[in-house]
Amino acid sequence: xxxxxxxxxxxxxxxxxxxxxxxxxxxxxLPIYDxxxxxxxxxxxxxxxxAAAHAADGYARASGRVGVAxxxxxxxxxNLVTGIASxxxxxxxxxxxxxxxxxxxxxxxxxxxxxxVGITRPCTKHNYLVLRIEDLARTxxxxxxxxxxxxxxxxxxxxxxxxxxxECEFVYPEEVKLRGYRPxxxxxxxxxxxAAVAILEAKRPVIYAGGGVIASEGAAELRRLAEMAxxxxxxxxxxxxxxxxxxxLSLAMLGMHGSWYANMAINRCDLLIAxxxxxxxxxxxxxxxxxxxxxxxxxxxxPVEINKNVRVDIPIVGDVRRVLSVLNAELExxxxxxxxxxWEAERQAWxxxxxxxxxxxxxxxxxxxxxxxxxxxxEEIARVTQxxxxxxxxxxxxxxxxxxxxxxxxxxxxxxxxxxxAMGFGLPxxxxxxFARPDRPIIAICGDGSFQMTMQELAVVAEHxxxxxxVIINNSYLGMVRQWQEIFYxxxxxxxxxxxxxxxxKIAEAYGLRGYTVRRxxxxxxxxxxxxxxxxxxxxxxxVAAEENVYPMVPPGAAITEMILGPVGxxxxxxxKESIA
Amino acid sequence: MIRTIILAVENRPGALARITGLFSAxxxxxxxxxxxxTDDPTLSHMTIVVDLDxxxxxxxxxxxxxxxxxxxxxxxxxxNAVERELLLLKVRHEPGQKLELLKEAEIFRARVVDxxxxxxxxxxxxxxxxxxxxxxxxxxxxxxxxVRSGKVAMARx
Ligand SMILES: Cc1ncc(C[n+]2csc(CCOP(=O)(O)OP(=O)(O)O)c2C)c(N)n1
Ligand SMILES: [Mg+2]
Numbered sequence: 154x155x156x157x158x159x160x161x162x163x164x165x166x167x168x169x170x171x172x173x174x175x176x177x178x179x180x181x182x183l184p185i186y187d188x189x190x191x192x193x194x195x196x197x198x199x200x201x202x203x204a205a206a207h208a209a210d211g212y213a214r215a216s217g218r219v220g221v222a223x224x225x226x227x228x229x230x231x232n233l234v235t236g237i238a239s240x241x242x243x244x245x246x247x248x249x250x251x252x253x254x255x256x257x258x259x260x261x262x263x264x265x266x267x268x269x270v271g272i273t274r275p276c277t278k279h280n281y282l283v284l285r286i287e288d289l290a291r292t293x294x295x296x297x298x299x300x301x302x303x304x305x306x307x308x309x310x311x312x313x314x315x316x317x318x319x320e321c322e323f324v325y326p327e328e329v330k331l332r333g334y335r336p337x338x339x340x341x342x343x344x345x346x347x348a349a350v351a352i353l354e355a356k357r358p359v360i361y362a363g364g365g366v367i368a369s370e371g372a373a374e375l376r377r378l379a380e381m382a383x384x385x386x387x388x389x390x391x392x393x394x395x396x397x398x399x400x401x402l403s404l405a406m407l408g409m410h411g412s413w414y415a416n417m418a419i420n421r422c423d424l425l426i427a428x429x430x431x432x433x434x435x436x437x438x439x440x441x442x443x444x445x446x447x448x449x450x451x452x453x454x455x456p457v458e459i460n461k462n463v464r465v466d467i468p469i470v471g472d473v474r475r476v477l478s479v480l481n482a483e484l485e486x487x488x489x490x491x492x493x494x495x496w497e498a499e500r501q502a503w504x505x506x507x508x509x510x511x512x513x514x515x516x517x518x519x520x521x522x523x524x525x526x527x528x529x530x531x532e533e534i535a536r537v538t539q540x541x542x543x544x545x546x547x548x549x550x551x552x553x554x555x556x557x558x559x560x561x562x563x564x565x566x567x568x569x570x571x572x573x574x575a576m577g578f579g580l581p582x583x584x585x586x587x588f589a590r591p592d593r594p595i596i597a598i599c600g601d602g603s604f605q606m607t608m609q610e611l612a613v614v615a616e617h618x619x620x621x622x623x624v625i626i627n628n629s630y631l632g633m634v635r636q637w638q639e640i641f642y643x644x645x646x647x648x649x650x651x652x653x654x655x656x657x658x659k660i661a662e663a664y665g666l667r668g669y670t671v672r673r674x675x676x677x678x679x680x681x682x683x684x685x686x687x688x689x690x691x692x693x694x695x696x697v698a699a700e701e702n703v704y705p706m707v708p709p710g711a712a713i714t715e716m717i718l719g720p721v722g723x724x725x726x727x728x729x730k731e732s733i734a
Numbered sequence: 735m736i737r738t739i740i741l742a743v744e745n746r747p748g749a750l751a752r753i754t755g756l757f758s759a760x761x762x763x764x765x766x767x768x769x770x771x772t773d774d775p776t777l778s779h780m781t782i783v784v785d786l787d788x789x790x791x792x793x794x795x796x797x798x799x800x801x802x803x804x805x806x807x808x809x810x811x812x813x814n815a816v817e818r819e820l821l822l823l824k825v826r827h828e829p830g831q832k833l834e835l836l837k838e839a840e841i842f843r844a845r846v847v848d849x850x851x852x853x854x855x856x857x858x859x860x861x862x863x864x865x866x867x868x869x870x871x872x873x874x875x876x877x878x879x880x881v882r883s884g885k886v887a888m889a890r891x
Contacts, residue, residue, distance in 0.1 A: 270748060275755055279802045282747070299802065333744060333805040457796045 158286055158317040159188035162250075165293040166194055168325055171221050173588045175199050175208040177232075179225025181265060182252025184317040197588065197617070200609040202229050204581035206236020207570075207607070210245050211585030214568045215543055217370065219300045220585060223250040227265030230311075231272065235575050237307050238276040242572025243391060244368060246305035248296045249277075253313040256284050269311045278306030286319040291326050298329045303336030304455040305368055336454060340471030340479065348426075348450045348467050349483040353491045355424035355448075357503045358384045361407065361436075364391030364571070365429015365453055371474035372396065372564040375428065377481050381488065383500040384426065385507055387415035389436055390556055392429070393567040398540075398560045404507070405516070408436035409707045410553040413722070414510035416705075416713040419444050421506075427451040429473040432462040433572070442712030452476050513729045516557045517721045518701070525674050527551060527626050527697040531558035533678055534596060534624065537685045542594040543568065543586050547579040547603030549633040551626035553703045555598045566593070577606030580623060584610060587619045594686055596622045601651055602631040608657075611664040614690045622685055623692040625657055628699045636702045640717070661692035668692040736765065737791055738817060738887050741780040741798065742805040745771060749803040753780070756797050762786065766884030777805065781887045812861070814890055820883035821858045821865050822847070826876040835875055842868050853878055 156164065162185055166174070173195040178186045189196050199205040202224040209220030220240075224233050230251040240247045254263040270282045279299050281292045289312075296308040352358055366375050372395045379386050379402050386396045387404035396403055404415035419425065425447040430436070437443040440463060449465040451458070452473055459468040469476055518528045531554050534542070540562035546552040546569045561567060568586055570578040583597035604625055614621055634649040658668030669684070671677050671693060684691055704719030718726060743749050750769060757764055765783040772779045786794065791809055798807045810817075823844075827835055839846065839856055842864065848855035858868050865882065 271751070274748070274752055275759060280748075331802060334802045455800070457793070457800050459796075461793060 154323050155320055156323040157320050158289055158312070159184045161286075161289050161321075161323050162293070162312075162317070163188055163192045163194065164323065165290050165325060166221070169219070169293070169297045171219070173197060173212065174221040174223055175205040175212070175585060176223035177202050177205055177225070177229060179229045179252065179265070181226035181254055181314050182223065182229070182250070182312070182317070184314065185223070185250070185252070185312070197584070197613065199581065199584075200612050201607065202232035203235050203577065204584075204607050204610045204613075206233045206240065206247070206249065207575075207578050207581035208585030209247050209249070210236060210240045210243075211545060211568050211582030212589045213240075213245050213247055213585075214582075215565055215586035216589035217565065218589070219246045219248055219297055221248050221250070225252045225265065226254055226269070227267045230267055230269040234272060234276065235573075237273055237309065239570045239573040239575045239578065240307040241276045241278070243570065244305050244364060245307065246300040247307040248293075248300050249307060249309040251309065251311050252317070253282070253311045255315040256313040257315070259313065269309070273309050276307070277309045278304075280309040280311070282311045282313075283316050284313065286316055286321045289316060289321075290323060294326050295329055295331065299331075299334065303334070337456070337470050338454070338472040338475055340452065340469040340476035342479070344467055344469045345476065345480050345483055348469060348480055349487055351424055351448055351450060351467060352382050352384070352426065352484060353487055353496075356499050357422045358382070358424040358426060359404070359418050359422040359444075360384050360386040360426045360428060361389070361419065361430055362386055362392045362395050362428045363389040363430030365473045366392055366395040367429075367564045369429065369454070369473040369475075370564070371429070371477050374474055374477035374481060376400075378477055378484070381481065382484055383497075383504065385418060385504065387411070387419060389430055389433070389571075390569065391571045393556055394561045394564045397562050402504075406556050408433075408713065409438065410557065410703050410705070411436075411713075412516060412557075413514040413705050413716055413718065414507060416707070416716065417510045418507055420712070420714045422447045425449045427453075427465070428477070429453060431458045434462075437462065438707045438711055438713040438715075442714070514705070514718065514722050514725050517725065518704075519721055521698065522674055525671065525677055525695060525697045527628065527701055528554050528558050529674070530624065530626060530677065530695050530697065531555050531598070533681050534598070534685065535560040537681045538594055538596070542566065542596050543583075543590060544596050544598055545569065545579045545582040545586060546598045547600045548574045548576045549600040549603060549631065550628070550636060550701070550703050551598055551600045551632070553633075554626070557703075576600070576603035579603060580607050580610045580614075583621050583623070584613050584619060587621060594622070595620075596624060596685070599623060599625045600632065601625055601627040601629065601654060601657075604657070605654075608660065611661060611666060611692075615664040615666055619690055620688050621690050623661075623690075625692070625694045627654075627657070627694055627696050628701065629654060630699060633703070635700070639700070639702070640706075641708070657692060657694035666690050666692060668694065670694045670696070672696045735787060736783060736785050737809055738811065738815065738885060739782045739784065739795070739798070739807065739809050740815070740887050740889065741782070741807045742772070743769075743778045743780050744803040744805065745776050745778045746803060749778070752801055752803055753782075753798065756794070756801070757784070760794075762790070762794070766882070768884045768886050779886075781885050783885050808889065810887055810889055815887045816890060817861050817885050817887045818859055819862060819865055819885045821868065822881045823856045823858070823869070823872060823877060824853050824879040825856060825872050826853050826878055828875075831875060838871055842871075844868065
């Protein structure tokens with residue numbers, strides 16, 4: 154059948170199962186917007202293109218499906234870039250469509266022309282400029298395929314206006330033929346056997362699990378591995394939710410603001426089982442001191458990640474879930490022969506050591522009755538939601554406290570800009586997440602600084618009456634910047650003061666939303682109990698202790714066990730010096 | 735260490751930029767680069783010469799391989815590949831030197847491809863060593879201009 158570009162666009166998206174797209178219109182993409190006017194696909198008008206990209210990201214992470222964002226040429230497209238770069242760093246499956254000036258005007262510095270494929274080349278998995286209408290359907294097919302397979306990532310399709318308007322015979326290719334793209338899904342059986350042997354022979358094994366576990370839907374397999382082989386699990390920021398925080402084998406998060414006990418366990422382990430991770434510098438600290446005594450197994454779908462930052466002994470390239478299920482079967486068979494009481498006793502000794510570390514220095518802070526401690530806000534959210542909510546965050550101290558103090562239960566309930574660390578992510582990501590999982594409570598934990606970068610999206614919350622909860626951890630500072638200035642720059646708070654800030658509750662009200670300002674600990678618990686799970690949008694502006702710091706903390710360049718423990722932590726460690734010795 | 739990387743790449747706009755972008759983003763200088771179509775019009779053959787150690791090379795090859803446009807990529811060296819480069823050299827010919835100059839060109843199997851009252855343009859194909867030797871020998875005549883095509887390489891066998 155002959156179809157116009159706009160028709161092919163809508164039909165192709167339908168075939169890819171797209172139900173909702175997040176975008177913002179403009180001249181170069183008006184033909185498609187005209188077609189969307191009466192299409193089945195729902196379009197959510199975001200108020201800034203960055204937010205459209207973050208919303209598509211939030212949608213993708215909450216659902217595991219490909220998120221779709223769209224914008225016009227030039228400024229629309231450049232506004233998307235932060236959101237695309239964030240999705241790229243965190244391997245989020247997304248397809249982004251941008252309008253482009255007509256092909257006859259490309260290269261003439263036409264109005265709202267930008268070289269969008271050029272600009273986004275380093276922050277997309279792949280991108281396309283579709284100059285011929287005959288290529289459109291195939292390109293869209295490839296874009297979705299590339300976005301969701303292998304190591305997921307954002308793929309951008311740039312659509313000149315004349316491509317949208319021309320016509321051709323519509324054929325949606327059944328198969329994708331890409332000679333240069335062959336992701337390896339199944340791990341090498343020999344390497345998996347070696348890994349199984351190493352796991353059984355290790356005396357002090359630790360699992361270091363990351364976003365790859367969630368991307369591959371491998372949380373159940375991870376848990377089975379940990380429980381069967383008696384191995385404690387530390388997760389990265391991106392891996393939160395892949396293993397329940399309250400599980401006895403959980404070490405919570407590792408790394409710069411990870412738990413002291415996770416970092417200790419990594420430091421002392423004799424086998425590191427790295428699963429769907431990339432040995433990021435925020436995790437490893439000083440590379441030479443990261444798991445220095447350990448043999449290392451690394452399971453990842455992307456061969457580029459193998460030996461990138463850390464040399465490993467047993468690399469396994471493959472889809473995490475698939476590799477883990479083969480590994481688990483292998484382990485199960487071998488355990489029957491390998492299990493002895495002595496083996497079990499050795500594992501128990503290691504777990505007891507870890508329990509001791511957990512006792513000596515858990516995540517801790519001084520509770521205060523007069524001023525709200527930010528950590529406590531997160532604990533209250535965890536208590537009221539029972540770990541069943543989806544959390545999104547901005548970037549800064551509040552993000553780290555959320556990572557440290559929330560009780561994660563399920564994969565895809567923690568949505569944060571990990572690799573890029575883009576302030577302003579929280580609210581638009583929560584909007585996207587709602588369209589994926591309207592059945593779950595969704596809470597955006599925002600920084601007062603970050604919130605101001607995308608707070609215009611309250612209009613979207615209001616327009617669709619999305620029952621999101623927005624909790625601003627308001628410390629009147631760019632808190633994480635202030636913390637670094639306090640510790641590393643002699644307390645010179647250069648440009649980190651947010652004392653002049655709006656009344657956020659009133660801003661919510663201006664959009665027709667309910668807003669609360671909370672200043673005293675006494676008010677908070679009750680308010681959360683009444684309102685946090687309410688079925689309408691509410692903003693909570695929670696004024697917290699302004700100069701609270703995130704502890705523990707690995708200073709940049711230090712080994713992960715060289716943590717600054719903070720006043721409370723240092724006291725605890727001093728108290729238990731005897732038990733350490 | 736000087737390395738030669740050969741790639742088969744989709745013959746599409748943007749493919750070259752995507753490849754060179756990997757180098758520039760990591761501050762790796764490209765010593766030479768050649769691209770041309772192969773017998774298959776949808777494929778380009780690319781030869782890239784870089785100065786890298788083993789570890790950096792391994793990482794770079796994996797990054798190249800990850801690109802959707804890159805169909806195959808391998809690092810080769812003289813033992814397992816044939817490498818050739820084309821040189822064009824414009825050299826002054828003083829009266830009385832012409833004969834000797836042409837004789838020396840002959841020794842290298844260089845061809846004269848342009849003649850003017852003051853100069854010749856010589857064309858020479860060979861591996862790196864041959865080209866370097868040729869340049870050393872012709873320096874004494876006064877080189878007016880020199881262009882090298884950059885290396886093309888093909889795996890043996
Ligand atoms: C877009 C962007 N700009 C700058 C930064 C650097 N940065 C990291 S955390 C931070 C402060 C964030 O302040 P706020 O949102 O109030 O969070 P807090 O640390 O106070 O919890 C800044 C400026 C960033 N991550 N992203
Ligand atoms: Mg703040």
